[in-house]
Amino acid sequence: MASSPARPPRTQLLSSEIDQLFEHYLNLLHQYDTLRSSLSSLQASIQQNIARANFDAQRGVRYGQDCYDQRMQAARRCCVTRDPEGAALFAVEAVGAVGEGEGRSAASEGVHEENAEGRKSEIPADGDGVKGEVDADETKEGEKPEEEAEKSAKKPKDPIRMFGILTPQALRLAQGGAIKMVEDVVPKLVSIDAEMKEVEIKIRRARKHRAKAEALEKTTVGERSEEGIAA
Amino acid sequence: MAAPASAYKDRQFLAVIGDEDSVTGLLLAGIGHVTQPPDSQKNFLVVDSKTDNAAIEEAFERFTTERKDIGILLINQHIAERIRHRVDTYTAAFPALLEIPSKDHPYDPEKDSVLRRVRRLFGE
Numbered sequence: 576m577a578s579s580p581a582r583p584p585r586t587q588l589l590s591s592e593i594d595q596l597f598e599h600y601l602n603l604l605h606q607y608d609t610l611r612s613s614l615s616s617l618q619a620s621i622q623q624n625i626a627r628a629n630f631d632a633q634r635g636v637r638y639g640q641d642c643y644d645q646r647m648q649a650a651r652r653c654c655v656t657r658d659p660e661g662a663a664l665f666a667v668e669a670v671g672a673v674g675e676g677e678g679r680s681a682a683s684e685g686v687h688e689e690n691a692e693g694r695k696s697e698i699p700a701d702g703d704g705v706k707g708e709v710d711a712d713e714t715k716e717g718e719k720p721e722e723e724a725e726k727s728a729k730k731p732k733d734p735i736r737m738f739g740i741l742t743p744q745a746l747r748l749a750q751g752g753a754i755k756m757v758e759d760v761v762p763k764l765v766s767i768d769a770e771m772k773e774v775e776i777k778i779r780r781a782r783k784h785r786a787k788a789e790a791l792e793k794t795t796v797g798e799r800s801e802e803g804i805a806a
Numbered sequence: 807m808a809a810p811a812s813a814y815k816d817r818q819f820l821a822v823i824g825d826e827d828s829v830t831g832l833l834l835a836g837i838g839h840v841t842q843p844p845d846s847q848k849n850f851l852v853v854d855s856k857t858d859n860a861a862i863e864e865a866f867e868r869f870t871t872e873r874k875d876i877g878i879l880l881i882n883q884h885i886a887e888r889i890r891h892r893v894d895t896y897t898a899a900f901p902a903l904l905e906i907p908s909k910d911h912p913y914d915p916e917k918d919s920v921l922r923r924v925r926r927l928f929g930e
Contacts, residue, residue: 604924614906615913621831622909639826640852643833649849650836653877655814655900663814663899665878669836734836746834753835757820765878765902768920772899775927 586792589785593778600774603767610764617756624749631743638746644737651757662770665762670731814900817877821849821869821901823862824882828908832880849876853885863889869901876901883918884911894919 628638654666735742735750820837822829829852832838841847851857851865866889869879883905886893896903907913915921 600927607920611913611918618828618831618907619912622827625827625830626909639830643838645840645846647833647838647840649819649839651820652818653820655817655877657811663902665902667820667878731836734834734838737833749831750834753831757832757835757837761820761878761880761904765904768904769899769902771920771923775923778927 585788586785589781589788593781593785596774596778596781600771600778603771603774607764607767607771610760610767614756614760614764617752617760621749621752621756624745624752628743628745628749631745638738642738644734647734647737648731650731650734651754653762658770660773662773663766665765665769667758667762669758814877816875817900819849819875820878820880821873821876822880823851823853823865823869823885824880824906825885825908825910826852826854828882828906847873849873853882859888863892866892870896870898870903878902878904880904880906882906882908882911883914884908887917 625638629636632638649670651667651669654668656664656666658664735746738746819839820832822832822837824832829850833850837849839849847868849869851862853862862885866879866881869876877900879901881893881903885908886905893903893905903919905918
């Protein structure tokens with residue numbers, strides 16, 4: 576895509592802009608291809624482990640839709656944001672692990688512990704100290720059920736539990752692979768796809784502008800040559 | 807033109823249309839969600855040889871158009887082939903659509919909608 580030195584600056588600029596966009600686009604395509612390969616290998620290992628778990632299972636047991644929990648709650652959720660250039664960015668996070676709920680409760684736990692310790696250390700040597708300690712214990716006990724209720728409400732149970740308590744190793748391996756796929760590969764793939772769509776729009780727009788600039792250039796050159804002939 | 811924040815801020819679930827093993831794998835990762843009764847809407851559809859294309863198309867429509875809480879829709883590539891006309895004409899930004907391979911049907915780059923788009927861009 577080398578441009579001739581005789582080209583006017585406008586078309587030359589647009590051509591170099593298109594080249595830069597294509598370079599970026601090809602980088603994205605390379606990333607997409609790499610992620611696609613890892614998605615395929617992860618998916619193959621998940622399927623293999625599920626097949627192994629089914630093979631080793633007791634007669635009549637199959638780890639499939641008959642075991643699905645009819646009231647399941649998502650343990651991993653998707654989060655969509657936008658990058659400064661306007662392309663969508665996807666992320667998948669575990670509920671509770673990085674969610675606000677647990678972060679808040681963990682932080683509040685830390686504060687409570689600090690307060691309790693602080694109160695204990697502030698206890699003077701006289702008789703009031705006993706009362707102060709009792710108060711601190713009372714407040715701790717009073718808050719505990721609330722915290723536990725909040726935790727149990729926020730954190731969904733491990734999805735592997737719907738297949739029983741003693742699940743085979745192969746099924747746990749499949750779960751590990753699936754978590755990696757859902758948290759790492761899938762959000763990156765869809766984010767790259769969204770960015771590629773944005774770049775495609777920019778490339779098409781730049782091509783259109785270049786075509787217009789070239790047409791304009793041709794008409795001006797034609798007019799000049801006509802004027803020259805007339806003169 | 808970028809979509810407004812209201813178009814994606816509540817999209818918190820992943821949905822899947824796939825064969826039994828693909829769905830099982832993804833449910834093991836914890837993406838499965840059933841809404842509160844009486845609706846009890848699932849965010850997954852298990853497709854087998856008996857599932858007809860109308861049911862797949864209906865689930866696709868539900869996840870992409872009706873439900874506003876789906877951020878990413880995963881679909882097995884061989885199932886996407888069965889409703890290809892619907893998948894290829896889907897151009898909305900949200901939910902994002904991703905075709906994934908399955909046990910019996912490995913990833914085929916020829917059928918990948920992203921790579922087809924790339925070819926169109928370079929073939930212009």
